[in-house]
Amino acid sequence: MSIGKVVNNAILVKNDDPTQVKTVRVTKGILDRDNNKFTVTEWGEDIFDWAYERIDERWRIGGLSGAVALFNIYTGNERNITVYLGGQDVESFRSYTYNETRENPREGEQWSNANGFKGGCGLYLFYDGTTNPEKPTYFFIGAPVALIYKTPIVAHPVPYEHTFIQHKGYEVNGLWYPYISKTPYTDNIFRDYSESDYDPRKANPTTIQGFPFGVNNNGLSTSKGGQGDMVDWTEDIPIDTAPRLTTGDFLRVYKMSAVTLNQLREKLISNGFLDNLISKLRTNAMDYIMGLTAIPLSASNVATGTIQIGNLDTEVSAEFLSWYIGDLDCGEIDFTEYFQTYMDYSPYTKVSVYLPFCGIIPLSVDAFMNDKLKLTYRVDFLTGYCVAFISNSHGIVTTASGQCGYQLPIRSNDYSRVISSGLGIVGGAASAAWGLATGNIPLAAGGVAAYTAALSSTVNNVNKPDVMSNGALGGNFGLLGNRTPYIIIQRPTISIPKDYAKTLGYMSRISAKLGDLKGFTRVEEIHLEHINASAEEKGMIESLLKEGVIL
């Protein structure tokens, strides 16, 4: 007998039995029932597709996209009916309840949503159990319907007053039925828990992330952790643009060449200019010259003018900096896995970066593997200080700072200051050498805080003492060092015997049916539940499986 019709791509699941799943892949179909089995035949061109059934069973209808769009309740009986209808994205589940009596018969009640329901959708239809076989009740399901479950009401004696909690499952007589898939959600089929699957540990509506709305539950305990959504999130943190630091007209930083320096010197010692200067400023011209710094970087944020000393124009042309801070993009280095094993990560693989003016900085390779290591310097042309930003494609991972400017003595007392500055750094270098000897590797010049515990693992050869120096080259020593940054990668040397996998196997830590595996297998834990053997024999089997067997 033909009882209804469904649309294309509908999936029917009878009595929550996954083995009775029927996928209907027809453009138009008709849903027949023959001895309790659904079959599909061709059908006409009606606008709406329908499926209907007597409401003497509990039905669950769910769809994945654009699912239940229209419901039509037709009753010829005296009863209370509650319909729960909703969708994940468009609106929350809501209930529609009406009381039908002999005096107030309702026919053709409809609920619909003009936009349809997207995402997980569902219809839950319950009745109060007062079935009158002589006056059956029917309900109609509007299409498109992606999935239909049919569950006998005896499986879940759900009263129509039950509490439905959005996206969480439902509670019946103090029992909680979460919507959690028993199998991986890969086949677009909703799967609910049956009574036998009910787990009291899941009876907490405040913590359950119900399937399909919070897919990531996997049946873990609800009260002892494991409820994280495990959604990877990250936000890219780019390097801020350099601040446009300037002092306006109080002082200027001129970008000089050897030629312009000589031109300025000639101007300063010329009689006419000196006389003019002394008469106007009544002071030594050198008092206005605050410093001369050599930096191996050309500032780009410059304007052209003549050098002003006090309020006197030297008429020597030179570029001056519009602001004092600029960036040097050193580029990036791609990190790819060398072994494609855990050996590519810390503490087995170690990476350091040599930063001019900062020294050698140890990094955690984990931050850059299968990513990039980017290096950007930010230089203060006023003071010669620099900061190195070490970042991956998502953001800055660590920083280091140093002095990339060489303070040139232009007066007699400047020379003494430069020498004493250098001696101070020598003291720091001695301290660094002592740190290496004692195993306390000192950090490079300020801003370096990335000495990770990864460098002190005890596995394999990673506990070898790390004596690679960091050697900060700060102050005026920086200019004497290498000016090209580079990375240093230390990788272990693996020596794998030919039959390693066959003899020992690789680390696996998966849950698997032994019949699905081939080759050497060593079991970590197993419960022998299918073997009809004596306790002694089971013990022998378990012991052998843990020692390793060949499947």
Added chain:
Amino acid sequence: MIIKLYKTLSEDNALDKALTTVAEIDIKILATATTTTFDLTLSGDIRDVNYMYVPAWGKYYFLKAPRVERNGLVRYSASIDVLMTYKAQIREETGIILRQENEGNLYIADSSFPVENRNKMFFKKFPKGFDELLNYYLVVGV
């Protein structure tokens, strides 16, 4: 009791062993024997056996430590091979697999991994560094 005698080259820890039939004979087992380990004697004419099957018990046994007796018989120690005996049921079991030949995850740290005590060092420059030429920056009060 009928037993089937085999020669096998398979490893003891193989779930399924390749067997070559040598003989099928009738023997007597001591009344006190257990079904897990027991001794049995075979004719000295039967050679090159190391495995047997007892159809009545449905169990497979290793035959080990052959010892020649004065009467020319050879005494073997039989010990049950639970893997071969219950191989079909074992395959139905599900467990947590620690190590596996074909289903390994090489991103899990493995303390058995053979690693030499020498490291390789690699160097790589960044595309750009500081300039070879120096620029001079003169700071002047205005």
